Amino acid sequence: MTAQAADRVDPVRQIEASPPGPEVGAFFDLDGTLVDGFTAVAHAGDRIRRRQASLGEIMGVIEASMRYRLRRMHFERLLVRAAGYLRGESLEELDEVGERLFGERVQSRVFPAMRQVVAAHQRRGHTVVLSSSALTIHAEPVARYLNIRHVLCNHFEVDDAGRLTGWITKPVIWGRQKAVAAEQFCAANDVDLTRSYFYADGDEDAALMKLVGFPRPVNPRRGLAELAAEHGWPVLRMSPTSRGILGNRRGGLK
16 A cells, blocks of 8 residues: 555544544544534524624624634633623523524534544444533534534533523633543543544644544644644545545645
């Protein structure tokens, strides 16, 4: 087999040849990794269509999103601002909205090839975890759809009546804290990170990528693509309209 052919080995076949058992973890990011795009967009769009969002909320979300993309706003502040707009709402009702929007807007954007990857890990008896900076209303419907039992994500803070306070439960899972959450999960569940996999698309996930034995960038954004090229990590490239992996090259730069 040539070096180029070796770089294109089917990741599902690699998983099928891996050691079985729950000591091996398979951690999956959500937005941009399991799902094409951002799941929170479906909720924001639904509030606008139903005229539940005020003009101030719409403008605030747009401004915050632009500032975050330009790296002028920390992710935690962006998340807290979004939670503030929902202050006083029932978490139970928001969970129902999240489930409805998954069926209407998100399910069709789950990468078919990533469903195959998740299923391959499950067949090997690996401990599969959805590890995301998203909120429960966005992450949990995807986890249920993919039969993923373990979810590490962010939670709304609620009062005794189950209504949102406008804050996020700390510590906020993002960047280095996502790696910490994964380490704590592994310690509590006898999972060996050095034998585990992590699938993600953003450079904010570099800390966890460096901890696992099998880092797997998926459609990586530039920062993670550069890191993948530096370390020689296999990169998965896929399309929401294709059932297969478009590429599995070492390194992430086109």
